[in-house]
Amino acid sequence: MSNNVLIEAKNLSKEYIRGKKEVVMAVNDVDLQIPKGKLVMVTGPSGSGKSTLLNILSGLDKPSEGKVLYEDENIAEWDEEKLATFRRGNVGFIFQNWELIRIMTALENIESPLYPLKIKSKEIRMRAISLLKQVGLWDKADNYPDELSGGEQQRIGIARALVGKPRIIFADEPTGNLDQDNAASIMRLLKSFTKRDTSVLVVTHNEDLKRYADTTHRMSSGRFV
Amino acid sequence: MGTYKILLKSIVFSTRSRRRFFTFVIVFSILSGATIILLSYFDNFSREGLLEHRGVIYEASTLGSVTYDDAQGDIDPGTLGAEAVIYYKYVNFGTNLRICSIDTKYKWGFSEIKPNDLVAGNFPSGDRDALVSDQLLLLLLDAQAPVNIYTKPVVGTKFRLGRSDDTEFELRISGIFKKPESPSLIADDTREWIFIPEASFEDLLSSQNLNYDDSSDLIFIHSVSIIASGDVFSGVSYNNVDAIAANLGNLPGYDSPDFKSKTDKDEQRNMMFLSLIFGIFGTFMVSTLYSYLITRFRRREVAVLKAMGYSKMNVRIVVLSEILVVAITGFVIGLLVIQGFLWNPLGRQSSYIYLIIMSPTAFLSFLAVVISCIPGFILITTRILAVRPIEIFRQK
Numbered sequence: 001m002s003n004n005v006l007i008e009a010k011n012l013s014k015e016y017i018r019g020k021k022e023v024v025m026a027v028n029d030v031d032l033q034i035p036k037g038k039l040v041m042v043t044g045p046s047g048s049g050k051s052t053l054l055n056i057l058s059g060l061d062k063p064s065e066g067k068v069l070y071e072d073e074n075i076a077e078w079d080e081e082k083l084a085t086f087r088r089g090n091v092g093f094i095f096q097n098w099e100l101i102r103i104m105t106a107l108e109n110i111e112s113p114l115y116p117l118k119i120k121s122k123e124i125r126m127r128a129i130s131l132l133k134q135v136g137l138w139d140k141a142d143n144y145p146d147e148l149s150g151g152e153q154q155r156i157g158i159a160r161a162l163v164g165k166p167r168i169i170f171a172d173e174p175t176g177n178l179d180q181d182n183a184a185s186i187m188r189l190l191k192s193f194t195k196r197d198t199s200v201l202v203v204t205h206n207e208d209l210k211r212y213a214d215t216t217h218r219m220s221s222g223r224f225v
Numbered sequence: 226m227g228t229y230k231i232l233l234k235s236i237v238f239s240t241r242s243r244r245r246f247f248t249f250v251i252v253f254s255i256l257s258g259a260t261i262i263l264l265s266y267f268d269n270f271s272r273e274g275l276l277e278h279r280g281v282i283y284e285a286s287t288l289g290s291v292t293y294d295d296a297q298g299d300i301d302p303g304t305l306g307a308e309a310v311i312y313y314k315y316v317n318f319g320t321n322l323r324i325c326s327i328d329t330k331y332k333w334g335f336s337e338i339k340p341n342d343l344v345a346g347n348f349p350s351g352d353r354d355a356l357v358s359d360q361l362l363l364l365l366l367d368a369q370a371p372v373n374i375y376t377k378p379v380v381g382t383k384f385r386l387g388r389s390d391d392t393e394f395e396l397r398i399s400g401i402f403k404k405p406e407s408p409s410l411i412a413d414d415t416r417e418w419i420f421i422p423e424a425s426f427e428d429l430l431s432s433q434n435l436n437y438d439d440s441s442d443l444i445f446i447h448s449v450s451i452i453a454s455g456d457v458f459s460g461v462s463y464n465n466v467d468a469i470a471a472n473l474g475n476l477p478g479y480d481s482p483d484f485k486s487k488t489d490k491d492e493q494r495n496m497m498f499l500s501l502i503f504g505i506f507g508t509f510m511v512s513t514l515y516s517y518l519i520t521r522f523r524r525r526e527v528a529v530l531k532a533m534g535y536s537k538m539n540v541r542i543v544v545l546s547e548i549l550v551v552a553i554t555g556f557v558i559g560l561l562v563i564q565g566f567l568w569n570p571l572g573r574q575s576s577y578i579y580l581i582i583m584s585p586t587a588f589l590s591f592l593a594v595v596i597s598c599i600p601g602f603i604l605i606t607t608r609i610l611a612v613r614p615i616e617i618f619r620q621k
Contacts, residue, residue: 060614060615060618061615081536081537084534084537085534085536086534087532087533087534088533088534088536091534093532093533095618099525099529099618101529101530102526103238104238108234108238112530113533113534115227115230115231115539116227116230116231116534116536117227121230
């Protein structure tokens with residue numbers, strides 16, 4: 001594994017049993033490298049296996065076969081608690097449906113990944129405010145998710161993914177529910193973080209977003225094509 | 226540090242789902258209130274109902290019918306195997322007063338005046354404390370003045386008793402009781418009664434040169450309370466009460482012994498146990514239902530937290546704090562409401578009820594509420610910790 005590579009997938013496969021007997025290969029013998037400080041994009045139609053790939057690489061799901069190497073360790077073999085520790089310190093998630101917590105304000109949503117960490121409350125608040133300003137929503141700090149537009153919620157989701165200073169951000173259809181302008185704005189924001197040596201993996205069905213990527217892979221029926 | 230932070234934040238966040246929060250707080254407060262009342266009945270066994278449940282009372286049939294010397298011969302503590310034998314002695318003091326001894330340890334042990342009968346102040350605790358009737362009049366000026374001036378008793382007032390100027394004995398009014406209704410030895414007496422602790426009583430006798438042998442200064446008995454050993458929860462004391470009453474039988478100079486039969490007490494106790502079980506079961510059902518609802522409503526939120534790297538312990542704290550906040554808030558509201566209902570705004574505060582908020586009953590009720598939440602908590606952690614973020618995110 002090269003020093004420049006943060007996460008590497010080797011011969012990754014994931015199969016599901018659909019119905020009683022039908023075996024579906026959601027991911028079929030995929031190799032992928034995510035370099036440090038680069039934006040890697042995986043495109044493809046719905047059901048092509050790109051979200052499954054992202055979930056396996058982030059440790060949310062286990063592969064049926066193959067390895068996911070992070071600093072030469074195969075995270076696919078780790079148990080839930082070790083994976084939680086791994087995600088806590090290294091990973092930021094951006095979800096398609098934003099997945100903001102409704103009982104928290106925008107500011108608290110951004111702060112939430114830091115609550116389990118040994119970081120002082122003042123430092124947490126400062127980091128969250130700084131990110132809130134970066135995503136242009138400082139005036140919405142005390143708003144609850146229901147009071148925000150889709151684009152605003154996604155920006156809060158991005159700020160939340162970044163607050164822990166992760167080494168990699170996994171973004172699943174980050175622009176899926178947004179209009180063209182909002183989508184471009186979100187992608188520019190994601191791209192800007194690669195300059196700070198943060199790696200970004202984006203999976204999307206939107207081929208127009210390729211121009212923001214350093215590397216692009218197209219997926220179909222569980223394979224890169 | 227992280228755990229503490231999660232706990233604090235989760236407590237705040239748990240109140241944000243307002244409809245769910247308030248609905249369950251109200252339900253919990255009703256159940257907690259019911260549990261407090263039921264446990265109060267149990268507590269009552271060792272307080273207001275002490276004599277009924279744990280004691281046999283021998284009350285003099287008329288004033289002056291039994292002397293202290295006689296009573297000691299009639300009822301010998303050594304042979305009864307009782308926890309305590311309390312002689313309520315009195316002495317005639319002048320022509321208008323009787324001074325009666327009380328036991329400060331067994332303040333519910335006297336058959337006529339109980340802490341519930343206080344209209345102000347507290348039951349005597351210090352040696353020079355006195356309990357006086359609300360109908361007592363204190364002479365404010367010297368009786369040799371053309372017109373006497375009297376005053377009603379006030380808690381904290383110091384007054385002096387004495388058969389002569391050089392033997393004055395100072396006492397302080399610690400509490401004022403409402404005079405019992407007739408028929409009663411005290412109510413039907415034309416004299417006023419003052420109650421003082423046993424130690425003070427002995428001091429008073431010696432300061433006034435009263436002695437047990439002088440027929441004009443005889444020490445009489447109002448009543449004797451015999452507290453049986455053993456606890457009421459197991460019913461051991463009931464058997465002992467029956468045995469003491471059977472052993473002593475009727476005694477000359479006293480009314481028939483006053484006590485509740487084992488059959489009546491067993492029935493009452495069983496009903497209370499049954500009610501208590503229903504109260505705790507109700508709280509258990511509600512907490513379990515609430516836990517179940519949390520697992521339904523907060524599954525997606527928990528999935529997000531786990532995806533962000535929250536450990537199992539972190540997630541446990543998040544959900545546990547919500548259950549505890551609801552249960553404790555409900556309990557405190559229930560307790561305050563009960564306290565509010567039991568507080569008589571007209572001033573006849575009961576020292577027993579007055580202190581329910583600080584009583585072991587409140588603590589026991591709280592314990593019952595917390596214990597009844599445990600199964601719900603186990604359910605919630607089992608279900609919530611089994612949540613796999615990936616499965617939740619697949620569900621739109």
